[in-house]
Amino acid sequence: MTKLLEGKTIVIMGVANERSIAWGVTKSLHNAGADLIFTNRQERSYKKLVNLLEKHEIEAKLIVSCDVASDESVQEAFGKIKDEVGTIHGLIHSVAFANREELQGEYADTSRDGFLLAQEISAYSLVAVTRAAKELMTEGGSIVTQTYLGSERVVPNYNVMGVAKASLEASVRYLAEDVGKYGIRVNAVSAGPIRTLSAKGVSGFNEKASIIEEKAPLRRSIDQDQVGDATLFFISDLSRGVTGEVLHVDSGFHIIG
Ligand code: NDP
Ligand code: KAL
Incomplete structure (x- = not known):
């Protein structure tokens, strides 16, 4: 039997280490037979x-x-992918950043620069990479980003990142409309707390992670492999009727009042 992503080329942005959500996605897509291209910052x-x-x-x-x-860096990266590989069928956007000092205390204290930085790296970046990637998706495609519940609810400490994720999720819907006519879908996975490099050193993580085990319907924590498999669903044709969607992979926590 042929594998789900045999003959498909997918770009993955945001592997920092073995704990990265993007690494969980890498394993799922690789096991499904995809050819993979990666981008890094550092x-x-x-x-x-x-x-x-x-x-x-x-x-x-x-x-x-x-x-x-950097627009130049995005253009250069996708230019190189076009020259060396040509057509791509999918893109994983697993990138976010806010200054650590903005991820504590009151949201009202967010600085102008801190607000703009979080929006630029965590939300506008999806717009920029979608624009670049759609030129290479000549056979249609699927774009998946990673978001968090702090976009919908006030989660202590998530602050400026919650507002950036709200912007990211709204961008998913607007972008889905723009590129749908080219046979390209755009969706988001909203993962529950996973201990990654980004989560390290920001206060409030342990508390949010332990609440999942107590209160979420499935009473168990979320891992990178669960997010990887949900992302595989969005990248594959199994989700061909779905676009502009945010799928919660959080043991069901978001339904609890
Ligand atoms: P990681 O720290 O593993 O990944 C974050 C990635 O963002 C890194 O690879 C980093 O690249 C990249 N990045 C930051 N700034 C830039 C930039 N300017 N240009 C390019 N890449 C950049 O953490 P996660 O896997 O946790 O995070 C991935 C995504 O998942 C994020 O969008 C996050 O908000 C989201 N998410 C995470 C949850 C969690 O509990 N961990 C829950 C829900 C969503 P580099 O290392 O090269 O700097
Ligand atoms: C309520 C939660 C607890 C944590 C609060 C805020 C988390 C924000 C995520 C954001 C992406 C973290 C950073 O930007 C960290 C950054 O300031 C310092 N770290 C780094 O520079 C490292 C080295 C690099 C690799 O990190 C990045 N991002 O480039 C939210 C929890 C429960 C869920 C989480 C962690 C959500 C999420 O969006 O990550």
């Missing part, structure tokens, strides 16, 4: 990725550097 992430790929015997089609804060 040299440290590049080195971690190369080691991980070697350890798991996964061969990347290409690894390019991409800082989503």
Whole structure:
């Protein structure tokens, strides 16, 4: 039997290390037979990725550097992908950033620069990469981003990132309308708390993670593999009738009042 993503080429943005959600996605897409292209920002992430790929015997089609804060960097990265690979069928956007000092205390204290930075890296970046990727999706495609419940509810400490995720989810809907006519779908996975490098050192994480085990319908924590498989669903044709959607992969926590 042919695999779900046999013959499909997918770009994955946001592997920092083995704990990254994007690494969970990598394993799911690789097991489904996809060819993978990666983008990193930091040299440290590049080195971690190369080691991980070697350890798991996964061969990347290409690894390019991409800082989503820069239009030139995005253009250069997707230009390189176009020149060296050509057509792509999917894109995983698993990138977010806010200054640590904005992820505590009151949201009302958010600085103008901190607000703009969180929006730029965590929300506008999806717009920029969708625009670049759609040129390479000549056979249609699927774009998936990663979001969190703090966009819909006030979650202590998530603050400026909650507002950026609200913007990201609204962008998913507007982008879905724009690119739907080219056979391209845009969706988001809203994951429950997962201990990753980003989550490290920000206060409030432990509390949110333990509430899931107590209160979520499934009474168990969320892991990268669950998010990887939900992302695989969005990337594959199994979800061909779905676009502009936000799917919660959070043991059902979001339904609890
Ligand atoms: P990681 O720290 O593993 O990944 C974050 C990634 O963002 C890193 O790979 C980092 O790249 C990248 N990044 C940050 N700034 C830039 C930039 N300017 N240009 C390009 N890449 C950049 O954390 P997660 O896996 O947790 O985060 C991935 C996504 O999942 C984020 O959108 C996050 O908000 C979301 N999410 C996470 C949850 C969790 O509980 N962990 C829950 C719900 C959603 P580099 O290392 O090279 O700097
Ligand atoms: C309520 C929760 C607890 C945590 C609060 C805020 C989490 C914000 C996520 C945001 C992406 C974190 C950062 O931007 C961290 C950054 O300031 C410092 N870290 C880094 O620079 C590292 C080295 C790099 C790799 O990180 C990035 N991002 O580039 C939310 C929890 C329960 C769920 C989470 C963690 C959601 C989420 O969006 O990640």
